[in-house]
Structure formats: C-alpha cells, structure tokens
Amino acid sequence: METMIGLPFTPKVLIVDDKPYDVKILEMKLREVGCQVAIATDGLSAIEETRKFKPHLVLLDIRLPDIDGYEVCKRLKNDADLKEIPVLFISAYGDVTDKVRGFESGAVDYISKPYEFEEIFARVKTHLMLRSLQIQLEEQNKRLEMLVEEKTKELVEVNKKLAMLDATKNELLQLVANDLRTPLTGLFSVLDSLIYEELKDQLTKDQLKAYDKAKQQMLSTLEDALLLTQIDVSNTDRVYGEIPIQQVIKQALNNVRPIATSKSVSIVECEAKDFKIFGDQNLLTRAFTALFEIAIRFSARHERIQLQLGTFDHHIELSVYVIGYTIPPDYIGTFFDLSSSARLNILGGELGIKPAIVHRIIALNGGSISVKNEGPAGVLFIIKFPFI
Incomplete structure (x- = not known):
C-alpha cells in the first residue's frame, strides 16, 4: 500500500462514525499509510474532538446517535x-439528493458505502495535498503580511525623518530669506x-x-524665495473655496x-465670463501675477499680450499669448x-524662480500649466482648471 508521501507534515485524520467495526478497519488502514487518527462516535463529540485534535481532514458519517x-x-x-478543515462524507446514503x-x-x-479502501485512500490523499497547499499558502500570506507590516513601519519611520528634514530645510530657508531681507x-x-x-554725476x-x-x-527673487518656502511649509493659512476666475485675473492684471x-x-x-474655480484666492492671485510678469518679460516693446478664457x-482654460521672445x-x-x-539662461535670468512659483501654486490648487513656442516669435501659456 502506498503511503502519504509528498506531504510536509504527518496527516491527522478524524473519523466520525458510531459503527465500531467500520471505524476499526478504517483506522487500521489509515495508520498503515502514515496517518495519525482520532475517533468520535457522535456529532457533538466530533465537534469537540475537532477543536482539540486539529485534524487536517474529517471523515464523517451521516447517521449519528445525536x-x-x-x-x-x-x-x-x-x-x-x-x-478550513476539509470534510469528506462516508455514508450508505448514496442518492443524488443526499450527496x-x-x-x-x-x-x-x-464517498458511498460500501467502499474500497483504495478509493478512500486516493480521495483522502488528494484532499490532504490540497489542504497542505492551502496551509502553505496561509503561512506564506502570514509571512508576507508580517513583512509588509515591518516594511510599512520602516517607511513610516523614514517618512517621519524625511518630514523632519524637509521641515528643517524649509524653516532654514525662511530664516535665511527673512534675515536677508532686513x-x-x-x-x-x-x-x-x-x-x-554722491556718484550720480559720475555714472x-x-x-x-x-x-x-x-x-x-535681487529683491524680487528674495520675495519669491520666501513665498516658495511658505507654499512648501504649511497649508494652515490657506483658505480654499469657490473663486470667480475673472476676479483673480483682474486683480493680477x-x-x-x-x-x-x-x-x-x-x-x-x-x-x-462667469467661471468659477476651487482654490485659495490669495495664492492664485500671486500665481497669476507672476505669470503675467513672465509674459511681460517675454513681450517685445509696444506689443500686446492676448488673454483668452474659455x-x-x-x-476651464486660460491662454496667454505673447509676441516677442x-x-x-x-x-x-x-x-x-x-x-x-x-x-538662468532665458532673458538673461530676469525670470528668477517665478516659473516654479506659478507651477507649484497652480498645481496646489488642482490646476495645470503648460508652455510652448507659437510661431517664429511667440510664446503661449495655457492654464487649466477642472469644472466645479
């Protein structure tokens, strides 16, 4: 008789049957193929024995005393x-309805009685192998969960350290900008x-x-740097709400x-046009102001800057078309x-960090900005905001 080979554990089988002869034969055969066997002769004791014995499989008769x-x-x-413990019925009731x-x-x-042990052995082995794979999968999942939990804790700690470093950096930048201003x-x-x-006549x-x-x-770049650090440091002073975009444009102009x-x-x-966007009005006004300053820098003297809103x-899209550089x-x-x-290389460095400020503020308020050359002597800026 073949044994329960290929299993990473000694299989434990619980037999639940109130017929002593059937139990004795089945127990002997299962032990011969390497199984540990426990026995219960009624339904309630079967449940209790399952809790104590923790079998890998239960062979269960239908007709029991209780x-x-x-x-x-x-x-x-x-x-x-x-x-999760697989249950195999062994019974003389073989009708389709019973199954x-x-x-x-x-x-x-x-499995219908009467049976050949070879049939029981084949089915028991198949389900024990499936149970073995299930147990291995469960253990692997537990290891993965523990690994994920461990890595998550590590990431949380790393993020805390990065947040502290970032806060320190921003505080230092603010300090430098403030201390330089005076x-x-x-x-x-x-x-x-x-x-x-004193030197006017000599220059x-x-x-x-x-x-x-x-x-x-220099003073403009310093103010822009201070604004940039304020954007990055905290959002506690920001007031978000619905804003008429025309109002922001008008103030910036x-x-x-x-x-x-x-x-x-x-x-x-x-x-x-009566379009509204969602964001912080003060920050967006500063972003639009900076964008219009950039547009003026790109414009040739005596030219026009064309705004279109649609x-x-x-x-919602705002385009800013400039003729010049x-x-x-x-x-x-x-x-x-x-x-x-x-x-540093466009317009002799006149732009400073304004493009970065415009991009960050608009992105912070849910929008996007792009730029491209338009024609031989034109630049087109496009700002987009979602409808609200």
Missing part, C-alpha cells in the same frame, strides 16, 4: 477556527544714497539703469500694469522646474 453529519458539517463550517445536501452543508467530497534693505538704502547723491544712465534692474531683481506700462506693453483682457474638454527648445520641457538652468 445530531446528523449534515449538522456537524454546518457547525464546523460556521466556526472560524475550524471552517447534494452533503455538498451544500460544506463537504468537499462524498540687511539687504539697509544695504540698498546706503547704496541708493551713495549712488544717487551714466545705463549704469544707473543696470543698478536699478539688479536691485529690483492690476498688480502688473506698472510693469507693462514701463515696457509699453498692452494687455488685451479676455471677455468676462472651456475645453471639461476644463521665444523659449530655446532645450528649455521648454524644464521651464517650470526650480532646479532647471532655464531660469
């Missing part, structure tokens, strides 16, 4: 600790006095203009009109990146 095998099987399947009822109660197989203001005050009072108009430009660019006037650039406003593909093709893909060298 509760029948169907009820025993149902109770085993309703027990969270026992429901269907057995399967409905939760059994995995049904001494720079004092320094430029002294320089203004020196240049415009050309171009030199004075270059000084003013460098001064404004008012902010940049002096710059546009100084360059003789006119801005053709878009037609008033809806496309389920989005274009973006070198190598820098279009990284135009809005803070670390990109584009900001």
